[in-house]
Amino acid sequence: MASKQDGVWIKLQHIPREILYFLIIISMIVPLLRPMGLPITISPQTRSLFDSLNTLEPADVMLEFVDWSAGSMSFHQPGCIAVSFQAVKRGAKLVFLSTSTEGPLMYELMLEKFQSVFDEADYVYGEDYVYLGYVAGEETARAAIASDIRTAFSSDYYGTSLDEIPLMQRVHNYADYSMIISYTMGSPESFVRQFNTQYGVITHIHCGEMMTPTILPFWASGQITGLLNGGVGAAEMEVLVKRPGDAVKLTDVYSFSNILVFVFLIIGNIGFIMQRRKGE
Amino acid sequence: MISTDPSIWVMAFFTIAITSLAFRDNPLAKFAEHTFLAAQAGNLITMAWRNIRSIGLQPLMKGSMTMLIPLLFGVALYTRYSKRYIWVSRYPTAMMVGIGTGVTVRAFVEFQFIQQIIDTFKPLNSFNNIFFVATVVICLTYFIYSLTPKSPALEKPMSYVTRLGRYLMMIAFGASMANTVITRVGQYAGRIMFLLYDWLGLG
Numbered sequence: 001m002a003s004k005q006d007g008v009w010i011k012l013q014h015i016p017r018e019i020l021y022f023l024i025i026i027s028m029i030v031p032l033l034r035p036m037g038l039p040i041t042i043s044p045q046t047r048s049l050f051d052s053l054n055t056l057e058p059a060d061v062m063l064e065f066v067d068w069s070a071g072s073m074s075f076h077q078p079g080c081i082a083v084s085f086q087a088v089k090r091g092a093k094l095v096f097l098s099t100s101t102e103g104p105l106m107y108e109l110m111l112e113k114f115q116s117v118f119d120e121a122d123y124v125y126g127e128d129y130v131y132l133g134y135v136a137g138e139e140t141a142r143a144a145i146a147s148d149i150r151t152a153f154s155s156d157y158y159g160t161s162l163d164e165i166p167l168m169q170r171v172h173n174y175a176d177y178s179m180i181i182s183y184t185m186g187s188p189e190s191f192v193r194q195f196n197t198q199y200g201v202i203t204h205i206h207c208g209e210m211m212t213p214t215i216l217p218f219w220a221s222g223q224i225t226g227l228l229n230g231g232v233g234a235a236e237m238e239v240l241v242k243r244p245g246d247a248v249k250l251t252d253v254y255s256f257s258n259i260l261v262f263v264f265l266i267i268g269n270i271g272f273i274m275q276r277r278k279g280e
Numbered sequence: 281m282i283s284t285d286p287s288i289w290v291m292a293f294f295t296i297a298i299t300s301l302a303f304r305d306n307p308l309a310k311f312a313e314h315t316f317l318a319a320q321a322g323n324l325i326t327m328a329w330r331n332i333r334s335i336g337l338q339p340l341m342k343g344s345m346t347m348l349i350p351l352l353f354g355v356a357l358y359t360r361y362s363k364r365y366i367w368v369s370r371y372p373t374a375m376m377v378g379i380g381t382g383v384t385v386r387a388f389v390e391f392q393f394i395q396q397i398i399d400t401f402k403p404l405n406s407f408n409n410i411f412f413v414a415t416v417v418i419c420l421t422y423f424i425y426s427l428t429p430k431s432p433a434l435e436k437p438m439s440y441v442t443r444l445g446r447y448l449m450m451i452a453f454g455a456s457m458a459n460t461v462i463t464r465v466g467q468y469a470g471r472i473m474f475l476l477y478d479w480l481g482l483g
Contacts, residue, residue, distance in 0.1 A: 017302070018302075021302040033482060072467055074467055074473065101323055136331045139380065139383055139384055140383050192391060193387040198387050208463040209460070209463040210456070210463040213455055213459060218396075220399060230459075230463055250469050250470075253472075254469075258462065261465075
C-alpha cells in the first residue's frame with residue numbers, strides 16, 4: 001500500500017485492490033447487460049472436437065466425465081451442453097459419470113438445462129443415456145473404468161444395477177467406448193494416459209484456460225483429438241452447434257475485463273519504469 | 281423480475297458474501313467460507329459412503345466375498361489413530377501408493393516421453409515448425425548445467441543461447457499466467473451472470 005508521502009509513480013504501482021476489483025466487476029456487468037456480440041473465431045482444437053463428434057453414429061457410446069466443480073460451472077456447463085447437444089443430434093448414446101465429488105451436483109444442475117434436449121430427441125433414461133454417479137480413486141478409478149466399468153460401478157446413480165440398465169448391458173470396457181470427454185479443472189493428463197495411451201480410445205478434453213498451455217502439446221501430438229479451451233472453447237462450440245448460450249455471453253466479458261487488466265498492467269509498469277528512472 | 285425462489289436468494293447471499301472478501305475481511309465472508317467448507321465436507325462424506333455401499337457392501341451382500349479384502353484394508357486405515365496399532369495402517373497405505381504409482385507409470389513413459397519426443401521431430405518446411413523445433417532446442421540448452429563449452433570462443437555465444445532459452449520460457453510462463461487470469465474472470469463472470477439474470481432477472 002502506498003503512503004501519502006509516496007510519489008505518483010509509486011502510487012501507480014499500488015492502486016488499492018478495492019478499486020481494481022470494483023472496476024473489474026463493472027467491466028463484467030456492462031457487457032452482460034449490453035452484449036456487443038463480438039465475433040468468435042473457431043480454433044482448430046475446437047474444430048477437431050466438432051468434426052470428431054460428427055463421426056458419431058447411433059450405435060456409438062460416448063463417456064462424459066462430469067468432473068467440474070461449482071467454481072468452473074460458468075464455462076464447463078455450457079461446454080458440456082453444447083457437446084452433448086451435438087452427440088444427441090448424431091443419435092449417439094451418452095454415459096455420464098464423475099470422478100470428482102461435486103460431479104453429481106453439477107450433473108443435476110446441468111440436466112435441469114439439458115432435459116428438454118433429451119425430451120425433444122425422445123431420449124429415454126437407461127436406453128439412450130445414463131448417469132453412473134461418482135467413483136473415488138481419481139486416476140485408479142479412471143483406469144478401472146477403461147479396463148472394466150463394472151469394477152468401478154455396480155449400479156447407476158439412482159441405485160439401479162448396471163445389468164438391469166439396457167444401455168449398460170452392452171457397455172463393458174474401452175472397446176465399447178467410441179470416445180470420451182472429460183470436463184475438469186484438475187489434471188486432465190490421467191484421462192489421456194488411461195484411455196488413449198493404454199487403449200487408443202479417442203479422447204477429448206474441456207479444461208480451464210489455465211491448464212491449456214500444459215495440455216496443448218498432447219493435442220498437437222494427436223494424443224488428444226479435441227480440446228475445448230475453457231469459456232472461449234465452450235463459446236466456440238456453442239457457435240458451431242448453432243446454439244449460442246451462456247458461454248457466448250461470457251466472451252464479451254472476457255474481452256472487456258482483459259482490456260482492463262491489460263490497462264492496469266501498463267499503468268503499473270509505467271510507474272515501475274518511471275520510479276526507477278527517477279531513482280525514487 | 282427479481283427471483284422469488286428462496287434457493288436463488290440463498291445462492292445470491294453467499295455469492296455476495298464471498299465477493300465481499302475481495303474488498304475487506306468481514307464476518308459475512310467468514311460465515312460464507314465456513315458454511316462452504318462444512319457443505320463440502322458433508323458432500324464428501326455422503327459421496328464416500330455411497331461409494332463404500334455401492335462398490336463394497338452391496339456386492340458383498342450378494343455373495344462376492346473378495347470384497348472383504350478391500351473393506352478390511354479400508355478399516356485398517358483407521359488404526360493410525362492408535363499409537364499401538366498404527367503399523368497396521370501402513371499396509372493399506374503401501375498398497376494404495378503401490379497401485380496408484382503402478383497405474384500411472386504403466387502409461388507414463390509412452391504418454392509423456394515417447395509420443396512427445398516423436399512429435400518434436402517435425403519437418404522443417406514451415407515457419408511454425410522451424411520455430412517450434414528451435415524453441416525446444418534453445419530451451420533445453422538452458423537446462424544443461426554440467427556441460428560448459430571448453431573453448432572461450434564458444435562461451436559467449438552459448439550464454440546468449442541459454443539467455444534466449446530463459447526469455448522464451450518466460451514468454452510461455454506469461455502466456456500461462458494470462459490464461460490463469462482468463463480462467464478466473466470466466467469463473468467469476470458466471471456468478472455475475474447468476475446475480476444479474478437468475479436473481480435480479482435483468483437478462
